Amino acid sequence: MFKQSKLYGEFFMQGDIACAEGALSVGCRFFGGYPITPASEIAERMAFRLPLLDGVFIQFEDEIASMSSILGASWAGVKSMTATSGPGVSLMLENIGLGMMMEVPCVVVNVQRGSPSTGLPTSWGQADMMQARWGSHGDYGSISLCPKSPQEFFDLTIVAFNYAEKYRLPVFILSDAIVGHMTEKVVIPPVEEIKLVERKYTKKKPKDYLPYEVVEDLIPEFAKAGDGYRYHTTGLTHDERGYPVMTEECQKICVTRLVEKIKKHADEIIMLEERDIDDADVVVVAYGITARTVVPAIEKAKKKGIKVGLLRLITVWPFPEKRIRKLAQKVKGFVVPEINLGQIVLEVERCAAKYVTTKSITHPGGGIHNFNDIIKAIEEVAYE
Amino acid sequence: MNNENMQAIVERPSDEEQHHPMEDLLRMDRMPHIWCPGCGLGSCLTAFVEGLIKADVNFDKVAVVSGIGCTGRVAGYIKLDSYHTTHGRAIPFATGMKLANRDLTVVVFSGDGDLFAIGGNHLIHAARRNVDINVICVNNFIYGMTGGQNAPTTPLKAYSSTAPYGNYEQPFNLVGVAAASGASYVARWTALHLRRLTDSIAEAANKKGFCFIEIVSPCATVFARRNMGGTGLDLLKEFQKRSIIDHSADPTKIPIDMDGKIICGEFINEDKPTFWENVQSGIKSKVEKEVEWEEMQRKLRQKVTKKSKSME
Numbered sequence: 001m002f003k004q005s006k007l008y009g010e011f012f013m014q015g016d017i018a019c020a021e022g023a024l025s026v027g028c029r030f031f032g033g034y035p036i037t038p039a040s041e042i043a044e045r046m047a048f049r050l051p052l053l054d055g056v057f058i059q060f061e062d063e064i065a066s067m068s069s070i071l072g073a074s075w076a077g078v079k080s081m082t083a084t085s086g087p088g089v090s091l092m093l094e095n096i097g098l099g100m101m102m103e104v105p106c107v108v109v110n111v112q113r114g115s116p117s118t119g120l121p122t123s124w125g126q127a128d129m130m131q132a133r134w135g136s137h138g139d140y141g142s143i144s145l146c147p148k149s150p151q152e153f154f155d156l157t158i159v160a161f162n163y164a165e166k167y168r169l170p171v172f173i174l175s176d177a178i179v180g181h182m183t184e185k186v187v188i189p190p191v192e193e194i195k196l197v198e199r200k201y202t203k204k205k206p207k208d209y210l211p212y213e214v215v216e217d218l219i220p221e222f223a224k225a226g227d228g229y230r231y232h233t234t235g236l237t238h239d240e241r242g243y244p245v246m247t248e249e250c251q252k253i254c255v256t257r258l259v260e261k262i263k264k265h266a267d268e269i270i271m272l273e274e275r276d277i278d279d280a281d282v283v284v285v286a287y288g289i290t291a292r293t294v295v296p297a298i299e300k301a302k303k304k305g306i307k308v309g310l311l312r313l314i315t316v317w318p319f320p321e322k323r324i325r326k327l328a329q330k331v332k333g334f335v336v337p338e339i340n341l342g343q344i345v346l347e348v349e350r351c352a353a354k355y356v357t358t359k360s361i362t363h364p365g366g367g368i369h370n371f372n373d374i375i376k377a378i379e380e381v382a383y384e
Numbered sequence: 385m386n387n388e389n390m391q392a393i394v395e396r397p398s399d400e401e402q403h404h405p406m407e408d409l410l411r412m413d414r415m416p417h418i419w420c421p422g423c424g425l426g427s428c429l430t431a432f433v434e435g436l437i438k439a440d441v442n443f444d445k446v447a448v449v450s451g452i453g454c455t456g457r458v459a460g461y462i463k464l465d466s467y468h469t470t471h472g473r474a475i476p477f478a479t480g481m482k483l484a485n486r487d488l489t490v491v492v493f494s495g496d497g498d499l500f501a502i503g504g505n506h507l508i509h510a511a512r513r514n515v516d517i518n519v520i521c522v523n524n525f526i527y528g529m530t531g532g533q534n535a536p537t538t539p540l541k542a543y544s545s546t547a548p549y550g551n552y553e554q555p556f557n558l559v560g561v562a563a564a565s566g567a568s569y570v571a572r573w574t575a576l577h578l579r580r581l582t583d584s585i586a587e588a589a590n591k592k593g594f595c596f597i598e599i600v601s602p603c604a605t606v607f608a609r610r611n612m613g614g615t616g617l618d619l620l621k622e623f624q625k626r627s628i629i630d631h632s633a634d635p636t637k638i639p640i641d642m643d644g645k646i647i648c649g650e651f652i653n654e655d656k657p658t659f660w661e662n663v664q665s666g667i668k669s670k671v672e673k674e675v676e677w678e679e680m681q682r683k684l685r686q687k688v689t690k691k692s693k694s695m696e
Contacts, residue, residue: 030484032476051667052674056483058659060476061509068473069480072449075467076484098470225465225481226488228444232411232460234468243414244460244468 013186015150015179016041016083019109020049021186022157023081025194028107029055030080032069034062034088037121038177039111042083067092070106071099075233077224079161083109085177086128087118089135096170097136098235100258103212103220105164105199107157109173111180114365124177125365126288127340132172133317139255141262143269144172144317146287150184156314162197163269167261168219174316176339178289178368206230211242214253218261262318271314272323276302280309281332282381285324285348287313290337290369297374304375306382319347328352333381337361337369357384409433409443411463418457422608422616424575424601428522429458431578431599432493435585446489449478451503454528454603455495455521472502475510478517486660489518489589496523496537500556504536511565511594513659518588518595523558524603525640532606539642543610558598560636563652568593570635570652574623575601577648584650593658600627600646611642 007021020042023031031046043059050057056073060066063084070080084092089110099106114120115127128135132144143163147153153175164171202209202221211231212220223229236244237251262269273291277283282301286294291312301308311327313320324347328334333356336345345360352358359377363369404412410433419425436446443464450459452471459466469477474492482490492499499507499521510517526544527533533546537558541550563570569591573581581599588595600623602608604616612618627646635651657665 030480032480051663051671056663058479058483061505064473065476065479065506065509068469068476069483071469072467072477072480072482073484074480075447076481076488078484080480080484094470095473098473102467224485225447226445226485230444230464230466232466232468234460235470236468243411 008188008190011186011188012183013150014041014183015147015153015175015181016111017045018150018154018186019083019157019173019175019180020045021188022154023107023161024049024053024055025188025191026079026158026161026196028079028081028161029053030070030073030078031055031057031082032060032066032073032080033082034060034066034084036063036085036088038113038124038180039083039085039088039109041180042109042111063088063091064095067095067099067108071095071102071104074104074106075225079105079165081107081109081161083111085111085113085121086115086125086131089128089131093131093136097138097140099170100136100140100142101235102233103168103258104170105168105222106170107160107164107173108170109157109175112174112176120366122177123366124289125339126174126176126290127343127365128174129316129338129340129343132174140258141169141260142172142317143167143169143262143315144174145271146174146313146316147179148288148291148312149179150182151186153179154186154188158194159271162195165199166197166219167265167269168199168222169262172317174288176288202229210240212238212240212254214240214257218257218264266318269315269318270320270323272320273310273312273314275310275312276307277309277311277327280307282306282308282335282378283311283327283331284308284335284337284374284378285311285313285344286337287316287344290339293368294337294374297371297378301375301378301382304379306378308378308382313344316344321351324348324351328355332356332384334358335361335374335377335381337363337374337377339363339365339368357381406430406433409436409463411461414461417461419454420605420616422602422604423454424524424599424603424616424620425454425458425522427575427578428455428520428581428599428601429461431581432458432520432585433462435582436589438582438586439589441489441589445487446491447478447481449474449481449490449492451494451498453495453498453530454524455493456498458493472498473506474498475503475506475517475519479510479515482515482517483660486516491589492517492519494519494521495528496521496525496558497527497535500536500558500561504561508561508565511562511567511596514566514568514593514656516592516594516658516660518597519562520585520597520599521558522599522601524601524607526603526607528603528606532610537640539640541642542607545606555639557636557639559596559638559651562596563635566594567596567652568654568656569595569650571596571650572598572600572635572638572648574627574646574648575599576620576623576627580629580648587650587653591653593656600640
């Protein structure tokens with residue numbers, strides 16, 4: 001059987017398929033999932049492709065089992081992934097929390113649909129943005145990436161795995177039904193050209209190994225099951241040995257590190273796309289599919305003589321606070337269109353509040369923004 | 385005989401020399417454990433360790449996965465790769481681990497509440513798939529750690545803190561559920577049947593397929609006291625009185641009630657293809673065809689390129 005993905009070249013490919021291929025090229029060899037629209041194609045592709053690559057595909061009885069299984073597979077040293085949509089993520093959240101607490105590298109793809117509850121299964125939304133950050137109970141740092149096209153869905157899946165391995169946590173890809181079901185050109189590079197980051201496997205002797213040692217970069221070394229380290233790990237608040245310790249001091253060290261390890265590396269994690277930002281009066285902050293729908297509106301506003309730029313969030317979490325704060329000091333205001341009733345706008349407002357106003361253009365889902373609404377908002381901010 | 389002679393006959397090792405016979409497999413730095421006096425979990429853990437020794441497994445390749453609750457703490461006391469996961473989700477966690485590394489011996493060690501209430505769905509599906517993991521379920525008829533609430537195994541009429549007038553829910557017959565769902569190996573013992581239990585654990589450790597062992601174990605604090613006004617020891621005496629061994633019993637027809645017999649034994653021990661074996665046999669020929677097809681396509685592409693080049 002093949003040991004490596006043989007697929008490379010140019011393809012006319014659906015977003016979900018591109019995501020699955022991205023995962024395969026970065027070395028994902030375990031997929032546990034449960035079908036849900038609009039993410040099912042990822043599972044279907046994995047079911048077809050993983051056996052060709054000596055990988056394991058398993059369709060579980062539910063999303064809870066899927067999430068739990070990828071944590072187990074990751075502890076066994078295999079890059080693992082699951083893909084789902086809003087309601088599925090809701091079920092997975094407890095075990096995502098376990099993944100955060102145990103610091104298990106894995107990737108969770110959320111192809112968002114209209115919500116809440118069953119919402120609009122075959123239609124789109126961006127309403128799980130805050131859920132990705134704050135969904136599981138408790139404090140933890142998290143990473144979420146937002147692709148705008150099938151090509152980026154492919155690329156960001158690779159990045160997500162690399163981040164997961166490097167920072168030891170479940171990483172979210174927040175796509176949406178449009179990007180997931182859109183078919184576009186996708187270029188898949190040869191395997192040797194893909195940059196891979198592997199987790200930091202410990203080289204220490206078993207007796208010296210501490211699974212949750214507080215080290216300089218706050219990311220402890222990893223030992224996989226079966227390597228003879230005989231370590232313990234738990235979802236309980238734990239000390240450096242991984243033993244449960246129910247004290248205030250231990251909670252402080254344990255949980256603070258989970259938040260700090262992402263804060264500390266935020267600058268390396270954050271990816272942004274900036275267009276015409278330098279002399280802009282108005283900055284449109286958008287992500288995912290919305291970042292594409294606003295482009296014609298921005299172009300039209302420019303023709304009207306308004307200096308308007310686009311700041312696209314590729315990394316949504318950790319939030320690019322520094323960049324927004326810096327921009328806030330020189331622009332007239334921000335416009336934040338998103339396919340929810342105002343989620344990421346809260347973050348932009350938080351960073352810009354001291355300096356300028358932020359205008360939210362909401363959409364409840366099931367469609368995309370009206371072109372004119374965005375132009376109107378840009379004008380309002382520009383001529384305020 | 386005076387005291388001096390006594391000392392000469394029985395030579396006791398000094399405190400430094402003394403060590404626990406299972407020290408190598410237990411996290412001694414975590415002792416004392418949190419289990420109550422009279423609890424059966426100590427015996428269950430001892431049987432587990434002895435079973436693994438008897439099975440002669442490579443301890444570096446054993447992973448123990450637990451859920452939540454009193455039994456869930458087993459993962460924390462055993463000195464192997466051990467994972468204390470979320471409530472009810474130990475089985476899918478273990479499934480992922482086993483499928484990702486088939487060299488591991490993966491054992492789920494958890495309680496009846498964890499495996500059959502919140503985790504019931506995972507149990508029946510793992511048994512259906514015949515995933516190659518071992519599940520040891522300690523059944524103490526009650527939710528111990530959360531304070532004696534009703535469990536899916538609480539016998540009819542038994543008292544619990546959420547059944548103050550006596551339980552009116554039909555309990556699960558755990559071996560029946562496991563057997564009916566397709567497990568390859570199903571056994572039930574009480575915490576008194578230590579030798580037989582150890583043998584069962586050893587048998588399961590080297591057996592492929594989904595193995596399920598129920599251990600009927602006394603909960604001294606919230607079950608024995610509430611229901612019998614007694615201790616864990618009284619409950620053990622009760623088990624001794626009521627349990628009989630019958631390997632030929634139909635596992636689906638032997639529920640446990642408040643005063644009837646507790647039928648123990650090794651009810652099912654059969655070989656059938658595991659999940660991974662089915663995956664292998666299912667995909668092998670198809671994958672080969674797929675590879676052939678890709679190879680054919682590649683040759684075809686080469687031909688076309690050659691042709692177009694020669695035409696240029």
